[in-house]
Amino acid sequence: MIRRRAWPLLMKDDRAVVAPLVAVLGASLLAAAGLALDVGLYYTESRDLRNATEAAALAAAMNPAAGAQRARDYLARNGYDASVLKSVQVGRYCPDVRLPAGQRFDASFSLCPGNGRGNAVRIRTERPSRRFLSRLLGPANPIPDLGATATAARIDEAGVGITSGILTVTNSLVTSVNNLLGALLGIKLRLSTADVEALMNGNVDEGLFFDELARRVGETGTYGDLVGRTVPLRDLLAAAAEAAADPATAATLSTLSGVVGSGYTVPLAGLFGLGVQQNMPVGEADAKPALRAGLNAYQLLTFAVQAGPGAIDLSDAVSLLVGGSTVRIGAVATGPVDRPRFSFGPEGETSVGTSALRLQLFIGLGNISVLGSTLSVDSVPVLIDVAAATASIARIECDNTAEQASNTRVTVNAASGLVNAYIGTAPANAMTRPMPVITASSIKSARLVNVASLITVDARAVAQPVMGVSGSVLFGPGGQATVGSPSAPGTAATVGNGSQVGTLLTSLISSISASEGLQVRILGLCLPLVCDATAGAVRSQLLGAVVNPLAGLVGTTADPLLDNLLAALGIRLGHTTLWVTGARCGVPVLV
Structure with a gap:
């Protein structure tokens, strides 16, 4: 029994008190x-x-x-x-x-x-x-x-651009650029040779350009929303100046922006194909892992100007051809813009194209001596149709060691356009914009000579169409050309050759030389046999007068006037010229 006096001590003893708790x-x-x-x-x-x-x-x-x-x-x-x-x-x-x-x-x-x-x-x-x-x-x-x-x-991506010819800067070309682009803009352009060279040899960073243009025009949506807009040309040029890599290119673009009127606007829809950028929010074009590609400054300028409201009018362009004959460019028409000029995106879904082009030429023969008499010959109307040139990115080869490696290779499939030519009277709407499709059957005979309705000469000819040249072009190591970047255009490759124009016009000469090509009629002034002989003599002399100027257009290049004026628009008949403006081997990212 515990003693009574031990209870207080026991009550104060807390040793092992946790043991029961742990046990429980x-x-x-x-x-x-x-x-x-x-x-x-x-x-x-x-x-x-x-x-x-x-x-x-x-x-x-x-x-x-x-x-x-x-x-x-x-x-x-x-x-x-x-x-x-x-x-x-x-x-x-x-x-x-x-x-x-x-x-x-x-x-x-x-x-x-x-x-x-x-x-x-x-x-x-x-x-x-x-x-x-x-x-x-x-x-x-x-x-x-x-x-x-x-x-x-x-996503592997590349950028591609297209024109119809490589330009060599000459004094006559600079004059044509100033006259033609100035006429389209309604201003007096005074670009120097150095200015044109700076534009042709300079690139604009496409991502920075789009972001700067979006800021200037107040676009806050996607890049697709931006290129669906119509923007002032001066804003487009100012944005390009901000995004130009070369100071001389930037200075020229900035100067142009200052002289262009605020009312000249450009719809962007036909200029750019954006690929995976289409639905990205503006302001992110230079963020990783975006494609970094360039836009050639001269092409950007000329295509933007042509997309605006200015009409191409070369009706006062006349040059000497052969023996006193002249060629006058009556009109230039373009087809609908159904492919972009600059495009960016993956292989198999990125394509570019030029517009179809129609040239209306008038070959002036002047007064022709026929059988001792002088006949006044109206201009011979010539129509040349050039179908759109096209190109698409077929393959992007990456070694997977770098995001935008220097050894990336890009294969582009390209084709220059089918070319047709006619002598005769075209439908009244042939040169409207965008131009309608015409066929050989719609070309009617053109009257070249009418002497009191007694002697008439009619001409109609249809050339055998020259098929466009197609092929694959490799950009990068071991290829025909190099891949560009925002700071450097890279080198271009051309599909097609000048002999296409020569072949076409030679075929046109053959067509007009045929029995139905040049028709001479002499009405009621002589006996049938005499009339037939006279008509044959008239036809022979007139045929020579028509064929010689046409032959003057045949060769590796067309008439220098025609070459320079079309070159100012980035056009060369029978050619398509391509640039790969950048390439990016995609880095896998979690999405």
Whole structure:
């Protein structure tokens, strides 16, 4: 029995007081510790699996066609069993700010089909989590299996530009540039040779240009919204000056911006093809991983001017051809702009083109001596049709060692346009803008001579069409030309040759020399045999008078006047000239 006086001491003794508590709560503490360990492991393993899944998705996006194997190999190298990979989907990534982020991966290829090739991969992984104490709970275990999903995309891009000829700067060309572009703008242009050279040899950074133009015109939507607008030419030139790499190019563009009237506006819709930039918000063109490409400053200027309201009028352009005959450019018409002049995007879905072109020429023969008499001959009307030249990016070859490597190669498929030529009277609307399609049957005989309705001479000829030349051009190491950049235009490649013009006009000469080409009629002044002989003599002399000037247009180049005036517009008959203005080998990114 405990003595009474020991009770107070016992009541104050707290030794081993926790033992009963531990005995009561030990199981609970052990369970909590085990659960904390399992939860900690779950979050750690979940993070590791998510990181591995994202890295595997990036590896798969390097080559979506082999995405499953690449993802499996990556996971295996990082200690995961192949069974972890549950699914691999190849699809298209739609860089469209208007779509919710979760819908930008398109496994059905219906939202943004593009070239129909996969550029993105979505993979899903799953594995059981490691469980210790929590597994004792059986179906009531609160810790789920591990799982992760990741989507990665890679887009290789290049920029391409097109004209119809490479220009050599001469004094006569500079004069033509000032006269023609000045007439279109309604101002007096005074560009020097150095100014024209600075434009032709200078590039504008397309991304910085679009962002600066958007700022000037107040566009806050997408780049597609921007190029759907009509903008003042002076704003376009000022934006180009801000984005020009070369100081001389920037200075010339800035000067032009200051002399162009504020009322001259340019619809941008036919100038640019934006590819994956189309639905990106403005202000992000120079952000990673955007394509960095250039725009040739001279081409940008001439195409923008031609897209505006100014009409091409060369009716006062006359030059001497052969033996007193002259050629006058009656009118120039262009077809609808159905392809952009500058385009940026992936292979298989990026194309450019020129407009179809129609030239109306009048060859003046003056007074012709025929059978001892002088006949006044009206101008011989010649119509030349040049179909649109086209080009498309067929292949972008990357070595995957750098985002925009110097050894990137780009293959472009190109074709110069079909060329037709006619002598005769064209339909009244033949030179309207945009020009309608005409056929050989719509060309009627043109009356060249009418002497009191007693002697008449009519002419009609249709040349055999000259097919356009097509081929592939390789830009980059080992190719015919080099890939440019925002700071350097690179070198161009040309498809086509001057003999096309010669072949065409030679065919036209053959056509007018045929029996139905030049028809002479002498009415009621002589006996039939005499009339026939006289008509034959008249025809023979007139034919020579017509053929000689036509022959003067045949050769590796057309008449110098025609060459220079068309060159000012970036046009050379029978040619298409191409630039690859930049290329980017895509770096896979998580999307």
